[in-house]
Amino acid sequence: MTDEVERPSAKRDRAARFYRILRYLEERGESGARPEEIAVAIGMSRRTVYRDLHLIDDEIGVPLWANDGRWGVEEKGFLPPLKLTLAEGMAVFLSARLMARYATAHDPDLMGAFQKLGSGMPEALGEHVASTLEVMARRPPAEELRRRVRLLTQAWAERRVVRLTYAAGTYDPGRQPREARVWPFLIEPSSTTHALYLIGHDEARDALLTFKIERILDLAMTTDRFERPERGAIEAEMALAWDIIADQPPTDVVLRFAPGVAPRVSETRWHPSEEREPQPDGSLIWRATLSGTIEVRLWILSWGADVEVLEPPELRANVARTIRDAAAIYSPD
Numbered sequence: 001m002t003d004e005v006e007r008p009s010a011k012r013d014r015a016a017r018f019y020r021i022l023r024y025l026e027e028r029g030e031s032g033a034r035p036e037e038i039a040v041a042i043g044m045s046r047r048t049v050y051r052d053l054h055l056i057d058d059e060i061g062v063p064l065w066a067n068d069g070r071w072g073v074e075e076k077g078f079l080p081p082l083k084l085t086l087a088e089g090m091a092v093f094l095s096a097r098l099m100a101r102y103a104t105a106h107d108p109d110l111m112g113a114f115q116k117l118g119s120g121m122p123e124a125l126g127e128h129v130a131s132t133l134e135v136m137a138r139r140p141p142a143e144e145l146r147r148r149v150r151l152l153t154q155a156w157a158e159r160r161v162v163r164l165t166y167a168a169g170t171y172d173p174g175r176q177p178r179e180a181r182v183w184p185f186l187i188e189p190s191s192t193t194h195a196l197y198l199i200g201h202d203e204a205r206d207a208l209l210t211f212k213i214e215r216i217l218d219l220a221m222t223t224d225r226f227e228r229p230e231r232g233a234i235e236a237e238m239a240l241a242w243d244i245i246a247d248q249p250p251t252d253v254v255l256r257f258a259p260g261v262a263p264r265v266s267e268t269r270w271h272p273s274e275e276r277e278p279q280p281d282g283s284l285i286w287r288a289t290l291s292g293t294i295e296v297r298l299w300i301l302s303w304g305a306d307v308e309v310l311e312p313p314e315l316r317a318n319v320a321r322t323i324r325d326a327a328a329i330y331s332p333d
Helices: 008-031 035-042 046-060 086-102 108-119 123-137 143-158 233-238 262-266 294-301 313-330
Strands: 064-067 070-073 160-166 178-189 196-202 207-212 216-225 250-257 275-278 284-291 307-311
Touching (some): 008 046, 143 160, 262 275, 262 284
Antiparallel strands (some): 178 196, 250 307
């Protein structure tokens, strides 16, 4: 069948071939190499090398040049090499590993980063990287999402304004998609929704807003540029976010955790602004100032009957209503 879906093992093999070719061309520098030289050096047929050279730019976005039968990597194709200690490499690996756990689609860029990191790791760690790659290769592709992320990354790096069409969320089904011009300040993953978000300045609303990249319907990069925000300004605005949302009014949240879970809550610092007050009965009063309550609400509900919302009143009422509705579903009547 010509339309047969490519097997995950075939995708892994192809990604590995691409990486070996790129590593060889990178080592050859400005002189580049002929396909037959590449084939001999890395143990592949000339036909396979020639075919892969034509696919590399399209599939993993690394620009190549071809001149008089020789091929090479454009200077802008790679970031400068990093020399990491083992501990630094492990820190990067753990960060990438966390990202891989939350990724729901096949991401060649993430896989390429893993391959490069794994090539410099000791054997035991390298084997774990290879196992992670195998898991990632089984996920379905998401080419449109990848295209958006690449374009936003370029706009972020070049400080270029983007024009987008944004769909309303499921919590606001009657709202129509809107057009916006946005200054890309940050691309941030969410541990709650397992999605990627664009955080940037919306020109029309003159505010820092959060856009879920999966809900961007149309996207284009303009020739207009924006000034880099003051160092630390975006991080300061994001400080109140529970996860991603930082464009809601600051809200004081106060919770009471039952004695049975109070020690477990105290083991982790959940938010930079949090304060904990152990109580004589073993319970714990937990308070923090957050950007709205949309995201923290799900965390509160995950504790079930072991937590009580004390403030704000509207959050307490919302959580109580949700618990009553859930109890009604399971009621024998």
